[in-house]
Amino acid sequence: MKQYSFILLGMVLLMLTACGPSAPQFRGTVLEPAEPAFDFTLIDEQGQPFTLSEQKGQVVVLFFGFTMCPDICPAALADLSVVSRELGADAEAIQVALVSLDPERDTSERLQQYVTAFDPRFKGLRGDEATLAPILKSYGVYSEQRELPNSAMGYTIDHSGFIYAIDKAGNWRILFAHGTAVEDITADLRLLAREGG
């Protein structure tokens, strides 16, 4: 008799799972298990501190780059601005931020001018090398300054081009490789935006 109740309970649970919302189908690389995103405080484009853990309730989308980046960074930010437009009202739950890998050249004013050209809501974050180092390590960001003696740029920054999505609870959930289709990023961010915070 006791066995039957277990079986019944199992069936009820199965049915409940079936009825409830099925696991969201993300298109980017899902990090499982989702772990709290490494917390940091950087300075935003207004000169104000930006602390990741204080953004709970918002989906935070991070991209690591620099303003003199020739064309990959603008491509990623332009894609994210299209994503924001596509998201419509859901975009209000999303904060996109560029983290500068070139704090030497990227002042707050420079970052403001750069990011707001893509979307007035985008943030540009900077911090000195000591502040950046553990962040880059934690998110697996590759960044290396290269001297360019034959270029007026003086130096460039070789860097990885992933886009990171941190959910409303502060968990790092999704990683998008460079060149992920705008529709895929939009679909995933919409799912995250509609989750309870």
Add this chain to the structure above:
Amino acid sequence: MRNTISVILLAISSLILAACGAAPTTTPAVAPATGMALEIRDAWVRPANMAAMPMEGNAQGGSGHGTMDQTTEHGSMSAGTTTAGYMVIKNSGSEPDYLLAAAADIAETIELHNVLMEDNVMRMRPVEKIEVPAGGEVELRPGGFHVMFIDVTRDVKEGESIPVTLTFERAGTVEVNAVVRQP
């Protein structure tokens, strides 16, 4: 006899006129530019905005960061606005040609760059020239070869047309009009 001479004269002057007309001077943005065996299409430049760029001095105090041509451990380096230009260059000739340089009045320095992408890491490098293969084409595109405008001197607004002079090893100079737009 007189008629024949006039016909010949007419033919000669037509030829001269045609020769002048064929010189690759300026071409409209949409029409392909022809410089010998080369045809350039879809030339475009990303918009660039000079607003709020610290051009001289620095409101942030004595740090010296962010000023143009600041002297740091990197010597005199640029910290100006940059933007990039792209196009498709087709070569119908039987010899390869090489894009050597680009010039335009929107930036202090213009270089040819390439982006190498390995394992999702981007590495931008200047290149001396960009090959346009014989009977083929090369595409300057985001994430690959591009014309890099360094220290942009004015706002480059969406919808504008920027005259760019390209120098090729064989074809010489070719002018194109690049449309300013987002990708």
